[in-house]
Amino acid sequence: MSGNTFGQIFTVTTCGESHGKALACIIDNCPPGVEISEEMIQKDLDRRRPGSTRFGTPRNEADAVRIISGVFEGKTTGTPIGLLIENTSQRSQDYSEIMNSFRPGHADYTYFLKYGIRDYRGGGRASARETAMRVAAGAVAKAVLKDLFGVTVSGCVTAIGKISTDKYDPEVALNNPFNFADGSEATLMVLEQYLDEIRLSQDSCGAVIEARAQHVPVGTGSPVFGRLDATLALAMMSINAVKGVEIGDGFALAAMRGTEARDLMSHNGFSSNHSGGILGGIATGQDIKVRLAFKPTSSIMTPGASVDKNGNDIPNLVTKGRHDPCVGIRAVPIVEAMMALTILDAIMLDRAQCGSVDRESLFHIPV
Amino acid sequence: MSGNTFGQIFTVTTCGESHGKALACIIDNCPPGVEISEEMIQKDLDRRRPGSTRFGTPRNEADAVRIISGVFEGKTTGTPIGLLIENTSQRSQDYSEIMNSFRPGHADYTYFLKYGIRDYRGGGRASARETAMRVAAGAVAKAVLKDLFGVTVSGCVTAIGKISTDKYDPEVALNNPFNFADGSEATLMVLEQYLDEIRLSQDSCGAVIEARAQHVPVGTGSPVFGRLDATLALAMMSINAVKGVEIGDGFALAAMRGTEARDLMSHNGFSSNHSGGILGGIATGQDIKVRLAFKPTSSIMTPGASVDKNGNDIPNLVTKGRHDPCVGIRAVPIVEAMMALTILDAIMLDRAQCGSVDRESLFHIPV
């Protein structure tokens, strides 16, 4: 789980820069016999695609995915699945100004210092464009999860800047331009005004996304360093702009008492789900719940102080380009993808180790 | 980075149950030539050791560590370092009652469902006793970090239940029984009263710990799935009872604007550190900052509803044993250990890939 590969068994390896020739990904150890199609993957890619609403970047990429291997006659064969998206809309000229300077809040400076060389076009590898391949791989993972294990994942935006909701409703989120859990007319109007104001002031804002997985088999996950909550945290924090992760009630638990925080049990079920469906790193069978915080888009038109490669001050650097005022809005399918990848990998690892345990014969708490 | 091994190059593999014969750990790929001694490791173990204050569990383990390999004439040899702690205080009888029942908030149920068999004595492998080996391995990592790379890590408790502080002062934390960042007499009195009340009401509370690493070389960390913030999140969320992780300003960033959140730069330095010293997954050279939330101790004397292995309700299960009212208090050395392990591994991986980059010749922002 390092660098450009995610997962221990169901591994996803990606490559590709924002303005390079193409993005690609190779999925290894995919279970065989599962129906996969380019249409199925495209559907999730389209949810992430820029250009769909005026609240996203106007950059318009077709993001058309090709399956180049690992699928035969519509089914996975067990051999590695290659996915390819050619880059078609590459307005490299937008970025020539920042060739030698470092945009504040971006990875320009750290990439340059790390590698001594930097593909500055559109952020190169640091661009969120990289996440397209996560979504594509996630679509495959979702199909396997559903077909073989009955598991589903979903997500919605629950906060945009200072506007938040306690609701969780993926259906609603799918049907409004903010992917927001609360789709009431009043809320949508507030959000629209809020984001318009952000945009007009050449600024940006952060967001919170919540995601859930349902029907994850009890027993999924490994204790200690491989805790399911730990691998979920890695998965979520590996998404561009994410700076906080919570499982279940998260930080709120720190201020609770033990009597409030624990999830009591009876033969009828759990009385609550403060733990987010994970105890000791292992799934309880309840919904897995994760929340994550996105920082505001760093690319804003408001000038900011920076430096160039030679250490000269640039007091008013402007980050041009086509950018989302709130990157969190389009991130829901990315979050779902990372959740699907994490859980599928955990299920497969559990099957490797515990495939001979007869769980059917043991008492289960209904969920 | 799964199961009982942490790290990709500097790997730490641990074993041992709460009431088993011993705990052990094997550290692989440790750089050679670094001074290590049992005394050095013991010092950190003693900070975590139960029995030191009345705010911890009365269980008193000597936790005496033995180096069984990998160190010769006081220095690491590059071969794997074996560490061993024999278990000496094993009051197994305390736990016979819960042999067939599942304590709420604990991993009893999930372990049993996962493996079909469970070492119920003191929580077995799910016990926080396991973290002793993390602390021991972390002490080795700290020594390597300091000797070879000049990096230091530190931590303090910044919230206990509802009482929190904005301060960060590891020196102060080392010198009060709560490892709290604010050591003023008034605060300590409030904390004492608060915890006494918690204990008397047979309850427990959560906590927040903040940790920092200083002098982490710019360039440390990998982009995409190996982001330094992502591996830190995994490391932190893998600690028992942790349910939330933030890098830099974390969740607060979600409610900020881009103009507030970005860290501006000049030839004199960064103007702020909202990003927690990490941009694009790579260290900026600033302090790395992480905060984590501990849920309240699940083992409390207040009875709670549960079930047994056969699905019979146990309306009033009491969790006996010797337990901390707030597990976060003793967790500072564990957090430091996981931070040290994560950063050392990232530095070594960076050296593997980028060891030929002449960073000295590039402009650095002073930190």
Next chain:
Amino acid sequence: MSGNTFGQIFTVTTCGESHGKALACIIDNCPPGVEISEEMIQKDLDRRRPGSTRFGTPRNEADAVRIISGVFEGKTTGTPIGLLIENTSQRSQDYSEIMNSFRPGHADYTYFLKYGIRDYRGGGRASARETAMRVAAGAVAKAVLKDLFGVTVSGCVTAIGKISTDKYDPEVALNNPFNFADGSEATLMVLEQYLDEIRLSQDSCGAVIEARAQHVPVGTGSPVFGRLDATLALAMMSINAVKGVEIGDGFALAAMRGTEARDLMSHNGFSSNHSGGILGGIATGQDIKVRLAFKPTSSIMTPGASVDKNGNDIPNLVTKGRHDPCVGIRAVPIVEAMMALTILDAIMLDRAQCGSVDRESLFHIPV
């Protein structure tokens, strides 16, 4: 090092079937700043390419490689390098006959039993076509090895069926159609007659290849399970049709005495190299030497007994298609590639762990 990924730090992940849409590979953790071009990679691919001589399969693939990421302005950037080869010559119709039957000596049966589904076109993933991507990745590794570490690798065929040589001369091998270490006219005539006879009798033969790496830094390699000879053995045995691997004098050592087998040392150098440049799994600085045995091509026109998917006997199955009578002949660049990948990975791992050891100050035996 499993499935479709090779290496621990410098990792290569490949995908693609013989008659799928394309082959691809992603190289991760490549050191930055190294000059790489499609021409450079193509050169090695052309050495492996079918259709170049009448001693290879008449199948003619252009095998034109595209670099899709990780290289900017002619240099590696440290981000993952994507390589792509579109499949252009796909005579799938040749294979319709074996759709439901298992060719003897092939992986048809085992793939089908493993996955329950099989891309039968041209052997699918089991085809040696997969090795094109190893050669491409190996070309990148060779460039890094040479630029950053001064290491070179080479190979030649030293036996074709019953005809073998004690010579080792990569230059000679590059200049005859058999890649044979002995290029004397007499030998080439014997080989030609031998192979013509093999072909006319609708049969095939095995081969032996020897490969060497020069200037591998002393200290490269890890002891115990990561021995350099062990990872080389994995690398070599992972090549299609390879069934034996020797390091240094290999099996001949089993019949030697200690006084014959040991490589004595003086301040002037080693007196011999029976160990193949590796002691205790670590490079001595001498040439690394490896020999590997290829079994005869399984695809031959001579009918053989087999079965179909339903267990019906097929007494005289003929394997049509375009095949090499001796697969070893074209395998030299594949062997070199795997050797380069193995050694580069070991050098990078050594740098991670031992980068602070001042080897320059230690006595070296000249090599």
Next chain:
Amino acid sequence: MSGNTFGQIFTVTTCGESHGKALACIIDNCPPGVEISEEMIQKDLDRRRPGSTRFGTPRNEADAVRIISGVFEGKTTGTPIGLLIENTSQRSQDYSEIMNSFRPGHADYTYFLKYGIRDYRGGGRASARETAMRVAAGAVAKAVLKDLFGVTVSGCVTAIGKISTDKYDPEVALNNPFNFADGSEATLMVLEQYLDEIRLSQDSCGAVIEARAQHVPVGTGSPVFGRLDATLALAMMSINAVKGVEIGDGFALAAMRGTEARDLMSHNGFSSNHSGGILGGIATGQDIKVRLAFKPTSSIMTPGASVDKNGNDIPNLVTKGRHDPCVGIRAVPIVEAMMALTILDAIMLDRAQCGSVDRESLFHIPV
């Protein structure tokens, strides 16, 4: 699969030097519910133990193993299994002479150059004493293989120096002091004379071991880099003194024709097993066969030329100590252990990926 950890899922991590305090090993991801005892492990350790016959080193270690974790009430719990062997017979004084010099054929030179520091006592980590932990871990793997999957592994010595046999009979091997496959009186007398002559001339000799696994499920193993023959080659070549590995007919295949080498099939079974039970990296269900070559013991009393740390020639270095004249003889349980570890790991990985394939319903060739 690097450094001191073997395996991808069923992982074994070891530590310990020849004359350090103890050897230890941690087995992760062991399936739960399998009966394991110290006696069971000790039995295999005793087969490897020095001091049992006059054809082994006179060093007499009790090698008493302790299970320190992961086993509860006689069964594996799924948590990591810790094994510990304290070192009791440490005649360090024997080795003081070679503190600053490098024994020819040994890893002294390469360890020192790699790490810049060396535990010279008895070869430190490079000593074959390290293999005790492989045998212990292998005993656990054997138990799991037998209990859950019906797989057995065995091995015998098939050549000692120039004396070899075509036989394969593990039962016979268990009952003669050479672990030799041919136990006829005549052969044993020849071997005894041969080894006595070797010993009297203060020399040593190499050996060949053959090992087999039976009832390995068809489908076990991964193609491409994870080929079962490739991971077996890594496993075998990682054993001290091994310099050659063959699967099935190995090097002999290079001189065969395709018509001789291929294993024909009918509904009654395979007609032969030249491939050693592996096609395309995947088990056919036939016996897995592997042969490996051990070089002669490097530690011999016959003086040899060497150098010291400062580059001074030592024309007549004598390697004292207690050594086997033929290290291969005691290596059978080590080979079995590595085979068991490799196959179990492959079975578990196959279950992870292909656990939903209904192989029962597919036609199997009887074996």
